[in-house]
Amino acid sequence: MDRRNSTAVTYFILVGLSEYPRAQVIFFCLLLVSYLVTLLGNSLILLLIHYDPQLHTPMYFFLSNLSFLDICFTSSIVPQMLINCMVRIPIISLSECLAQMCVLLYLGVVECLLLAIVAYDRFVAxxxxxxxxxxxxxxxxxxxxxxxxxxxxxxxxxxVLTMPLDFCGHYTINHFSCELLAILKLACNDLKFYELLMMATSSLTLLVPFTFILASYACILGAVLKMRSADGRRKAFSTCSSHLTVVVVFYGTAISMYMMPQDKASRDEDKIISMLYCIVTPMLNPIIYSLRNKDVKGAFRKLMGRKKDS
Structure with missing residues (x-):
């Protein structure tokens, strides 16, 4: 970032729900519960995969990577949001805001690609x-x-690091966190080239993996239909539909944010949409991908039995 930009704006105010104190209390409780569920669920998956040799397979290797990523993803945004709910005017410095923006964008793109790899693994299996x-x-x-x-x-x-940002004294962010689009709406310089670049990278990181996942699950469903066992088909359809639900929520909300035309005005809808792929999806991933699996349930029972014996 250009150092001259920091002389104009040295901090940002994250509006979020600060104008609605009662809603802010409810949001704090919901956010705390979802964060704890995300941490406990993904940590449990990592623990079970580490201790149970039967889970040392490619499928659970990728799921352990996904669980680790989800912990990092939510931990990079939720603690700061919880703190902001407790203060009347949430303030974040320019350097902290830009760092959070880069981390969120980076981990979000990793999640897009890793979900495609998980789908490829299931397709091969x-x-x-x-x-x-x-x-x-x-x-x-x-x-x-x-x-x-x-x-x-x-x-x-x-x-993002090469993007010249000039905020011209604009320091109020109508968002819960320093998300890229919320920051760009404050910039007053011409960023048309970087907007085109962002559209191209969004196509590579959102549309391409999403299309690949849909194609993979179409092939999976085709293989499932050839199964002779009705019970096997029912279980496979249940699993695939659950996976696709999480995928559609994550990619659908991200695509609506980063690939649809955006205006300079901040919308409250953007905050809700970002919550779906930043908080809801990491909370659902361990439940959908792993905790409903009979192998994981068996590993959990063995771990509990081992603790009782000790």
Whole structure:
């Protein structure tokens, strides 16, 4: 960022719900509950996968990465939001705000790519179960898990760090956090080139993975329909529909935010939409992907039995 920008604005005021004290109390309670559920659910998944050898498979390897990412994602935004709910005028410094913006954008892009990898893993497991272990060998799994963290930095963080921002004295953000779009709406300089660049990167990180996930699950559903067992088809449909629900909520809200035309005026709807992919999806991921799985339930019972024996 250009150092001259920091001389004009040194802090931001996060409006959020500060104008509605009663709603702010309710929001604080809901936010705290969702954050605790996210932490406990994802931490439990990491604990079970670590201790149970039967869960040392490619599927649970990727799910453990997703759980770790969700903990980081929510922890980068929710604690600050909880603190802001307790203060009358939430203030954040310019450097802290820009850092939070980069972290949120970076982790959000990683989540987009990692969800596509999880869908690919399920596609290989169901379409070619006999060669699944050979195809998803440990080295390939590690590479697939590492690549999103590297690519996301190039696609998300580098363009933002090179973006010249001039706020011209505008310091009130109508949002709960320092999200990229909320910050850009305060900028008074010409950012048309970076808006086009953001649209291109959004296509790569949102549309392409979303299309790939839909195609993967279409192939999965095709393989499920060929199953002879009605009970097996019912369970597979239930699992796929749950996964697709989380995917549609995450990608749908993100696409509506970053790929639809935006005006300079801040909208209250933007705050609600961002809450869906920043808070709701990380809370649902462990419930949908893992905690409903019989292997995870068995690992949990074994862990509880081990603690009782000790």
């Amino acid at each position: 169901i379409s070619d179960p006999l060669h699944y272990t050979a195809k998803m060998r440990p080295q390939l799994c590690v590479q697939l898990a590492v690549v999103p963290w590297f690519i996301s930095f190039l696609l998300a963080v580098v363009p």
